[in-house]
Ligand code: SF4
């Protein structure tokens with residue numbers, strides 16, 4: 570396992586004699602490495618609290634740096650720069666700049682939760698990875714993740730209308746993530762939709778009536794109606810406003 574903390578050392582802090590013999594014992598090279606002390610000043614002493622305020626990051630203070638999370642990590646097996654233990658260490662020290670050096674790979678966590686299962690201190694490293702990602706999104710260091718865009722669209726509809734329309738959630742999600750809607754419709758959703766009807770045999774046998782009777786027509790019409798007229802839960806206006814204020818207040822309490 571690479572020693573990631575080495576990145577915290579400036580080269581001039583590492584002293585090493587190429588050739589050194591002490592009392593007849595050859596301690597040349599790595600054996601005589603000395604590291605000069607360094608005083609950290611570029612840290613944020615509240616950063617641990619900031620991450621704890623995000624869902625999943627609550628237990629980050631419990632970590633005792635055993636490394637079990639990284640050793641068991643699915644992503645670490647593929648990319649040795651993906652290191653939950655190291656990032657938790659940086660969170661605890663408040664070294665945001667060091668953490669941001671890895672901002673392009675932290676999102677690679679696949680939420681397999683092997684780390685969480687093995688952690689002896691119930692830190693829930695998977696949750697910490699998510700908390701760090703959300704903090705980076707909120708601060709504008711990285712673009713919003715697809716899961717965040719999905720959550721935002723879902724929440725927006727709940728707050729505005731007291732209900733969600735599945736087709737509208739998906740449509741807006743695909744638009745915001747700039748996915749090819751036509752390709753998704755023809756090769757993805759529509760393909761599965763048609764395949765699951767599984768009634769082509771009826772058509773092939775010339776039973777057109779039975780085929781049409783089993784083709785879902787009403788549901789797409791209902792979805793289209795909801796997309797256009799955007800129905801709301803009855804008397805939702807006041808309730809929605811109260812809910813919105815409550816959500817904003819909770820965010821303010823958590824993140825300031
Ligand atoms: S397994 Fe838990 S205690 Fe060990 S380094 Fe990872 S988060 Fe810390």
Ligand code: SF4
Pocket residue numbers: 638641642643644645653677678679680681682683684685694695698
């Ligand atoms: S949940 Fe993420 S950090 Fe944890 S083991 Fe899986 S890939 Fe690694």
